[in-house]
Amino acid sequence: MATFVLAPHSLSPATRLKDAAAVAFIALLLGIPMIGLTTVDSGGALQIATRWPTLLIFVGIAFAGRLVLRYGIDQFKAHQLTRERSSAATAAAALADSSGRTAKPALTWVAWAALGVALTLPIFFADNRYVVDTATTVLIYVMLGWGLNVVVGLAGLLDLGYVAFYAVGAYTYAILGTQFGWGFWEALPVAGAMAALFGVLLGWPTLRLRGDYLAIVTLGFGEIIRVILVNWTELSGGPNGIASIPRPTFFGLELKPPGDDPTFSSFFGIEYSPIHRLIFLYYLILALALLTNLFVSRMRKLPIGRAWEAIREDEIACKAMGINARNVKLSAFAIGAMLGGFAGVFFAARMGFISPESFTFSESAIILAIVVLGGMGSQLGVVLASLVLVLLPELGRDFAEYRMLLFGAAMVLIMVWKPGGILSHREPTLRYTADGDGK
Amino acid sequence: MSATTAPLLSVERLTMRFGGLLAIDDMSLNVAARQITGVIGPNGAGKTTFFNCLTGFYKPTEGSVRLNHPKRGLMRLEALPSHQVAHKAQVVRTFQNIRLFPKMTVLENLMVAQHNALQHASGFSLAGLFGLAGYRRAEAAAMDKAIGWLKRLDLIDKANTAAGDLPHGMQRRIEIARALCVDPLLLCLDEPAAGLNPRESAELNELLKHLAGDEGIAILLIEHDMSVVMNVSDHICVLNYGRKIAEGTPTHIQQDPNVIKAYLGEDDADEQLHAEASS
Numbered sequence: 001m002a003t004f005v006l007a008p009h010s011l012s013p014a015t016r017l018k019d020a021a022a023v024a025f026i027a028l029l030l031g032i033p034m035i036g037l038t039t040v041d042s043g044g045a046l047q048i049a050t051r052w053p054t055l056l057i058f059v060g061i062a063f064a065g066r067l068v069l070r071y072g073i074d075q076f077k078a079h080q081l082t083r084e085r086s087s088a089a090t091a092a093a094a095l096a097d098s099s100g101r102t103a104k105p106a107l108t109w110v111a112w113a114a115l116g117v118a119l120t121l122p123i124f125f126a127d128n129r130y131v132v133d134t135a136t137t138v139l140i141y142v143m144l145g146w147g148l149n150v151v152v153g154l155a156g157l158l159d160l161g162y163v164a165f166y167a168v169g170a171y172t173y174a175i176l177g178t179q180f181g182w183g184f185w186e187a188l189p190v191a192g193a194m195a196a197l198f199g200v201l202l203g204w205p206t207l208r209l210r211g212d213y214l215a216i217v218t219l220g221f222g223e224i225i226r227v228i229l230v231n232w233t234e235l236s237g238g239p240n241g242i243a244s245i246p247r248p249t250f251f252g253l254e255l256k257p258p259g260d261d262p263t264f265s266s267f268f269g270i271e272y273s274p275i276h277r278l279i280f281l282y283y284l285i286l287a288l289a290l291l292t293n294l295f296v297s298r299m300r301k302l303p304i305g306r307a308w309e310a311i312r313e314d315e316i317a318c319k320a321m322g323i324n325a326r327n328v329k330l331s332a333f334a335i336g337a338m339l340g341g342f343a344g345v346f347f348a349a350r351m352g353f354i355s356p357e358s359f360t361f362s363e364s365a366i367i368l369a370i371v372v373l374g375g376m377g378s379q380l381g382v383v384l385a386s387l388v389l390v391l392l393p394e395l396g397r398d399f400a401e402y403r404m405l406l407f408g409a410a411m412v413l414i415m416v417w418k419p420g421g422i423l424s425h426r427e428p429t430l431r432y433t434a435d436g437d438g439k
Numbered sequence: 440m441s442a443t444t445a446p447l448l449s450v451e452r453l454t455m456r457f458g459g460l461l462a463i464d465d466m467s468l469n470v471a472a473r474q475i476t477g478v479i480g481p482n483g484a485g486k487t488t489f490f491n492c493l494t495g496f497y498k499p500t501e502g503s504v505r506l507n508h509p510k511r512g513l514m515r516l517e518a519l520p521s522h523q524v525a526h527k528a529q530v531v532r533t534f535q536n537i538r539l540f541p542k543m544t545v546l547e548n549l550m551v552a553q554h555n556a557l558q559h560a561s562g563f564s565l566a567g568l569f570g571l572a573g574y575r576r577a578e579a580a581a582m583d584k585a586i587g588w589l590k591r592l593d594l595i596d597k598a599n600t601a602a603g604d605l606p607h608g609m610q611r612r613i614e615i616a617r618a619l620c621v622d623p624l625l626l627c628l629d630e631p632a633a634g635l636n637p638r639e640s641a642e643l644n645e646l647l648k649h650l651a652g653d654e655g656i657a658i659l660l661i662e663h664d665m666s667v668v669m670n671v672s673d674h675i676c677v678l679n680y681g682r683k684i685a686e687g688t689p690t691h692i693q694q695d696p697n698v699i700k701a702y703l704g705e706d707d708a709d710e711q712l713h714a715e716a717s718s
Contacts, residue, residue: 295568302567303550303557306543310551313540320494320534321552322526322621428544432586432598 020066027062031055034396034406076106107423111380118286122279132278136285136350138390140343143289145370145382146296147339152368153377154300155332156312158215161202161222162367165195165337167229167359169344174242174354175235184248184349188342195341196334198225203333207326210315222364229356241355247277248284248349255280281350288346292339293379299335301429308332309377373414375421384422388414445507447472447657448493448516448530448625453502455485455492455681462488463499464681470625475651475658477672477689479665481701485681486661487535490627493659494532495521506530508624526555531623533614535630535661541603545594545613548602549585552620557581588616592646608639615646625657626650632664640667647671669693677701 036055039046118139125131144166151159172191176182182190202221206214229236236242247255253264255277264280265272299305307328310318315325348354370389374381388410396406414422446469455463463485470476478486491497493504493516504516506528514528525531540548550557560577561567567574589595592612597605602613611631618626628647632640648671650656662668668675669689677685677692679701685692692698 298568299564302561302564303554304561304564304567306547306551307554307558309543309547310540310554313542314538316496317534317538317540318551319496319521320525320532320538321554321617322522322524322531323551323554324522324526426542426601428599429547430550430582431544432546432582432589432595 016067016070019070020063023066024059024063028055028059030406031058033399033402037398039398107380107425114380114383115290122282126275126279129275129278132275132282134390134394136278136282138386139282139285139289140347140350141367141370141386141390142383143285143292143343143346144340144367145374145386146289146292146379147336147343148367148371149336149377149379149382150296150299150308150339151332151336152371154305154312155308155329155336156376157329157332158211159218159333159336160215160361160364160368161218161220161225162336162340163359163361163364164202164222164225165198165340166344166347166363167225167356168195168198168337169341170348170354170359171229171236171242171344172341173345173348174245177246177348178242178244181246183246184345188345191345192338192341195344196338199333199335199337200330202337203330207329219361219364222359222361226356226359226361229359236356239355239357241353241357242348243353245348245352245354247352248281248346250280281346285346285350288342292342296339297379304328304331306429369411373411373421375418375423375425377426378421378423381421381423446470447507448659449505449507450493451503451505453489453492453504454500455488455497456500462681463492463678466502466678466681466683468676468683468686470657470659471674472657473651473655474673475647475660475671477660477662477668477675478678479662479668479675479692480678483680484678486678487629488681489678490532490629490659490661492517493524494530494627495519495524506625525621529622529624530627531618531621531625532627533611533618533629533631535633537607537610537614539602539610539613539617542601544599545589545602545605545616546582546585546598548613548617549588549620550581552617553581553584585616585620588619592616607634608636611635611639611643619650619656623656625659627659627661629661630663631660632662632667635664637666640664643667644671 032055035058036051038049038051040049118135121135122132125135144162147165148159148162151157151162169191172194173182173184173187176187176190177184202218206217209217230239232238249255250264253262253267255264257263257272258266263272264276300308307318307323308331310321310323311325311328311332318325318328347358351358366389370382370385373388374383374385389407392406392410396402418424448470450466450468450470453463453466454461466485466489468476478489480486488497492499495516499517502517506514506516508514508528511527516524516528516530519528540551543551557577558564561574562571586595586598589598592615594609594612594616597609602610605613611634615626615628615631618628631647632643635643644667647658647660647667651658651671651673660668660672672689675685675687675689675692676683677695677698684697684701685695687695
């Protein structure tokens, strides 16, 4: 098979430039409506203004980025090729193996870089509410994506109603917070447990369903929860939602303007600024998301995680191995729902106000798209897909009516180029090493 | 055969009916411990249905399947769900059309087979989540067991390769290795030699003899490859149209007129008998 592959590092500079130019052209086409044009409010009337320099920078970045990316891909492929040739005898098996090993350090590097950026972001943008706020939104989706990844990516149960658990978490906290005076931290585990309970509630009747049938039932479940929230006015406030939900506190210190009680700013003797709360919320969701990631990646390497993946691969074989498929599926539903519930609590605490409108089917679709586009089961893929799916609509904010179009086009493109998702590589949960046992 | 000891598995008057189709008709069979029992018959004779009834995938319409478990006593397999047949009764099966976990590595496949023990050791994930020593020991032991079988079945080079990427013959061996990781008392193999070349079949023969003789695992074997069945079986049961038409040692079965008739048809059987008579 190696003989058919043109040695990639021998690509001529002209070919590379042509390739990058093509990408820049696409960027230009996309960029004209998204970046080139913007609406300005001049005395009550909306007018269209142009931003050609910004567009030019954008296209330039796309061009340069593509060159670098292409070069990186070629280097990687060339590396792979030499490996392949050196072990021609066991080519087929070794390929799967070696590509895994070479891909890993690069991905680890990207993951650490992403973490570094995430940790330092508020320091660089301490005066920019918009950036911190958008980053918080991205992180909520990252967390939701990681939670849904357990159900869809690992256990292979197509869940179109994930937003229901997000809603259960949010409403549990909203009700506990406004009616019973619970704080964020006490409500967090309770709301998580509540969402997990709903996960089992959904999981139980759908145990025998697979694929499309399961998707339809979960879709219905998501809608049921939303319709209940709209109609059960005494509990949920109906379409008006629930307002003045308590904000999370920093070890008991509230982040609000100085008053009678000690607040965050008065305790630390710094001047009060509303951005403190935003940054605190950002770090809070970052911590929650990282905990989720740590939790899920550890679970994946435990027997239960392997059983989830085995259920995805072949349920009948699982039964023949003595695995109780019912418990395995329910645990996937429960854990996924619990993580969604945690994210919901955070959402309610961040917004201070929730209504059923925040929990529509399109939310479920976005979260599912994040998992599928990122590459089923891939943790880093979820981050990349969240960035794409949250930032893309943000960039196209002025053209709200075309957002979904753009969104759909981006998804189609990713699925054409990368049918398995942005990162479809699967890292084994354990390896055999020749010197005794594995790691 | 060894009528002195109680059989490991006794199937009595088993009947499986799918609507109007009688897939298994009043079948009885005893399987002795530490022996290889072959189940043969033409296509559609009900062999795989028999396995499905045995391992809890189908609920038989009538009849009983009793296992004489050395530790748990008498168990009624027809009343157990499939996962408990494997987990509690330690009756483990493979599939005619191989059912591995294709995207998981060979080693992971074998670890999944040890799920119940590991899940217990991981304290239903809590001890495992914090990496407690007890769980780590259990995981290392499970790895050792898996690696042990991989070495003996000559699969160790492929331990870290996705199972679905491997050639057919190897996948058959992996499926057997995976079943062995469940610690079977009775191993039910559904056409393990299908798609194997003669050399691989010969290796399979050796493996089966070793498992029954040295490891003391009773084997129930569905197979079309007569070079395997006749070679390794201690006892053979022949099915046709869901009925047991003959039972006995390989030599006995090879001469049974009913069996020859089932496989070769009436006229051919006559011809063969004539040929044998004239020679």
